[in-house]
Amino acid sequence: MNQPFRTVLLPGRHHVLTRFQAEYLHALLAGEVVDTAGEPVAVAQDAVVVWAVTSANHRGTRRNPVPAARREAAIERFALTEGIESLVVGVVDVAPTDRFAELTVKTVAHETGGLRTPTPEDTVVACSTAAVTAMYRALGFRVVPVEAGHAGDPARPWDVLGMLVAGDDTWRELAHPATVSVLDRYGLADAVVTISADPVVGDEGGLTATREYRSYIAAFEAAAQRKWDQARPWVRPGRIVDVGCATGAMLELAAAEPALHESDLFGVEVARHLYDECEHRKAQGAFAANPNTFFVQANVLNGPVFPPGTVDTTTTFALTHEILSYGDGVPSLERLAEQIAAQTAPGGVWINSDVCGPAGGDRLVRLRLRTDDGARPAGPVDLAALPDPQAHLEGLSTRARFDQFAVDFRRGAGVPYEYEVDGDDVLLSLADAMEFLTKRSYTDNWLSETHERFCALDGDAWTRLVTAAGFEVDPRSGPWRNEWLVENVLSPVAELLDPGTGEQLEWPDTHILLVARLPEGR
Known part of the structure; x- marks a missing residue:
């Protein structure tokens, strides 16, 4: 006779936890659930639910709008509220692969130090997605179908997330209170809506799916010193914000300037690939000369990033043509100018360096x-x-x-x-x-x-655009x-x-x- 399962593996992105999931897990742990083959599933009294949070290194994208840390916080609150012994393991995002189930199992084993290594003998997988279920079954795991096996066809987590995005408050009734609490306390419900409706950023958190970022980054960094030398005479100390900071090359040069050591430096980047590189370079000490260097992942077209009148210098290097191209044309640039004007302190400057149309x-x-x-x-x-x-x-x-x-x-x-x-x-x-x-x-x-x-836009058109926002052109x-x-x-x-x-x-x-x-x- 097979031994009761000691582990329940629950893979998913887990942006939303549902009341149904709580009910289902309690029934599963009580031995009241059958697997995809219709066979009863026996679970040990000391069983642990392992939540494999996939795409844990993604945030700020349509596919992954909630940061992994907040997803984990909701899971821990869920587990405490429901009295379900749980572990949370983050799984990095990978390109589509038929070895995804194998990757998840190995990640759980690694992240738990081998103390919780899922095997078909001691682990049952809880999954409602047919393609993913097939991967685990191919590895020999038994699978319980969660929503897919329920006669009432309950809403799946991504259905509930879709309701949130659509402005349907029914999501609050279907989501577990742990999710509602975390999303509300951290202002994430509005953030999810904003990210999902963003007209500029794609599903993966980039402006375009066709960009080869290695060459893009190399070209940007190669030109950084020349562009900084051009802009530096006009930089006003204080709060300095580089919008579209790419990998932070300009801020690294600013951080090294003794005259700007008392300034706070902020990089704002919308593309996930570039924002991640900024944080990586910060961890490696690239901005150590000025510890007051910070990075924000945001699209300035979606609303203010900084309080009104608090920024002394805003720089945009090789950015405005992208906003024009991936937004809705000149109106996007007009909104950008208005946003920058709103955040700029009296006497503050906006320095824009970019390509330009001919007169x-x-x-x-x-x-x-x-x-x-x-x-x-x-x-x-x-x-x-x-x-x-x-x-x-x-x-x-x-x-x-x-x-x-x-x-x-x-x-x-x-x-x-x-x-x-x-x-x-x-x-x-x-x-x-x-x-x-x-x-x-x-x-x-x-x-x-x-x-x-x-x-x-040629030079005259640029002058008209920024003066309409309230600026005076040097x-x-x-x-x-x-x-x-x-x-x-x-x-x-x-x-x-x-x-x-x-x-x-x-x-x-x-x-x-x-x-x-x-x-x-x-």
């Missing part, structure tokens, strides 16, 4: 591109279907890469991209010409970059041309010509350093 961007130009620096196939292809899109792009001539760009930019950025062909030349607006030329070398992140708009700041970009990226492969005379045109401004100050009397 007179609607002007028609003739774009002449190299045709001898690569192949020119019959036409554009579906890059997402290729095993190595980067290799394909790098094998194209500049002229052929333009053809590919036109298709991908229309689809990715969702904007018109009109042009006419005259032989090998292209006739199009100056802004559209610069959209291609400033992105043509980004072959490693092509699908992300072709989602983004660099040239939507006249020493404004658009500028990146000469390295001209010499190494633009001139070697392209010419801008007047469409009527054929005269070669000067390369326009490519970037902006905009310093906006909130008047003292505001």
